[in-house]
Amino acid sequence: MPGSMSKLGGLAVGLLAPARSGALSNQIRGVVHRSVLRLPPDHPDPWDYKHKGFNYIDGLKDDTQAHLHQNSKLIVIEGNIGSGKTTLAKQLADQLGFVHFPEFRMDDILIDRYGNDLRNYYSKFPARYRLPDISMFYKNPSGELSAAMQDRIFNCRFDQYLNALAHILNTGQGVVLERTPHSDFVFANAMRDKNYIGHEYFKHYYFVRKNALPQLHFWPHLVVYLNTPTSKCLENIKRRGNTDEIATVDERYLKTIEESYKDSLREYRNHSKILAYDWTKPGDTDAVVEDIERLDLDFFEWHSGDVMEEWNTIVDSIGWNGWRQYVTNKYDARMLAFDGIPKHEVGELYTNPRDTGHFLHVMRKEVLKSPYGYGYIAKNGDHQAGTTAWHTGHNLPEPWYEYYFREAYYDDLTSHETSLDLDSDSYDPDYVHHHH
Template sequence: MSGSLSKLGGSARRLFVCSVPNVSKNNAQIRTIVHKSLLRLPADYPAAWDYKNLGFNNVDGFTDDTSKRFHQNSKLVVVEGNIGAGKSTMAKELAEQLGFYHMPEFRMDDILVDRYGNDLRNYYSKFPKRFRIPDIEMFYKNPMDDMTAVMQDRIFKCRFDQYLNALAHILNTGQGVVLERTPHSDFVFTNAMRSKSFVGPEYFKHYYYCLENIRRRGNINEMAAVDEGYLKIIEESYKDSLKEYRKHSKILAYDWSKPGDTDAVVEDIERIDLDFFEWHSGDVLEEWNTIVDAVGWNGWRQYVTSKNDAHILAFDGIEKHEVGELYINPRDTGAFIHAMRKEVLKSPFGYGYIAKNGDAPAGLTNWHTGHHLPEPWYDYYYKEAYYDDISSHETSLDLDSDTYDPDYAHHHH
């Protein structure tokens, strides 16, 4: 959706309708979308798979056929737009009318408060600076800080996780998803940050290496940091992104400088002829015609549910040694782990394994590929799963953190 400048600057917004192709009983793909009142499911339609508690693995694929859940509304709708454009209200209304699951835009708060209710920001005075990941308010107050690149890197990877979550929900339940923003559009913010020198050229280059890997597969502080020039770069970057999106999505664009009528958007979606033959010539939506059998769909379902292989393909193998903003001093890592054990978790054990916090006993059978949490599935790797993957020599030899120095952060920063 595109519009004029609001008081915060450009209010460009885009709505993308992207399909997870559906397979009916005769193996014909169904690409229409209907209002929830018009959706008709067969009497034997399978119940939603509880992927958050069960995960989905190779064995599960023998008893649960992914393709049987596909119906007209097994689609992904992405709502894009500039800061302050009103995406959330429209996305919620759209999801309600279509009977889709609504996934709000990722916020740093989603990963800065753990399962025990600990807000990590309350312990930042004990953490080395490199581990004080800014939330958006901290960014607005000090956008020139080196930690801006760390924050943007974290947001980018969490948006990637959320995109996988949306696909996992569709493939495990059949229910469509309305998602606010995707990792494919995240570059519009990095472009704006680079234009204002909020991030350096090394991180900018590193970011685009990651993005290419994935492609192959209003307060006072805000007003000060996010000015009209910043938002204009975002708006212009969105225009560039449309060239790529048109190859894979049907795009509906609206002027939302004044909130519009969601009913009209739903009607436009219902009128889209997603079977129009010219769409399948050349590279325009070519992958929509790709035939995937039941085994293939189960494989994709496992891929987006576990996230492990997706992370490896997207982010592994991209060197960070030249990106000073992302460098982590090994001593800082040790100090962070010590602080987590002594100040935050008050335990040498990781998330999900702390009995005094009410965690149930968990053994070797609870180990999962890509993480050590007792649960088979997680929302965001950087909420808790990352914690057991970081290590340092000093903490590996001192499990109870008896050498913890509460003043380390003050002495070294």
């Protein structure tokens, strides 16, 4: 039956909360359709965290708990490639009044604020800095940079998840997010099974994952899983008409993802509510909304398991403001997740220091055409910023960034060549031809 609840490998994943009756029923405040959401007259306006950031001083004048209401929830849509996640995610967000966060794509970090598409400069970059987008990956999935791409995607999913949490805590608006860093391993498994990534990186990936996920702290309130047969996914992929994708994402690749999702759902089940649907034929979004409205996504007791625990163990405004700053700033989370993890034994992630120097030369001479970093190039219309533009964790003029690896990373890259040659006068356009 289309849109029906399902079981996967003996794992019951249709965890609908039973309807309650009696005195308690009036106390349940579940997620509701946006048309019936009623907020008090003194509900605060959303905090403009993208332009203001959020710090301790801000917490004195804007209380986090005051923003939160019954629809301040994180809903995650999971499913195989070609399962129909995006369509459902958009429709759910529209009906519930949530904001939709599409699945992260490499394109999101390969075009900078000035409109420079870094892929247009790949012929000038050292090979290690030509990270594939999804189309490039499909053309050459066994390429030397597939592991580096997967490593970058996990980093960016980590950032995107923090962005979703920041949006909820700063505005009160719920978020519908496609995929999370928690489920990202289903792709690492599929890539390893097809030998697109090597054993060294595969071990490194799981080491990083184990270290990084606890730094996110909050798990989704609800995971909606679309159980779409691999044959149907293949049909949908072929309908898209990308011959490279069709060749790479074959039945074996999709089967590995499907099997890996069973482990992912078991992990989610310890922390989140789960709704799973047979999505052989796309189901009715209205019915999914009704199922969500019947769930109690606020209930937690210490002896009832860990589901919803992370959202219910913060009891005062100081604690909430602290977590709000943590997920908005992202600096501490990223430092705890990724700093200090050695990569010297992972050949697929190795970067020659000379290559980094040349990359910076190309950025200065060819891409930015300036010795200055993002946000500080006057000829591009940037406002001149002084010492007040400094922020913990990065040197961008803005207090908030979407993805570290879009622009913030540029401030942290250093090399002997460029530190001693601020104007890149030693730039050698033929470096790539000499060294590759």
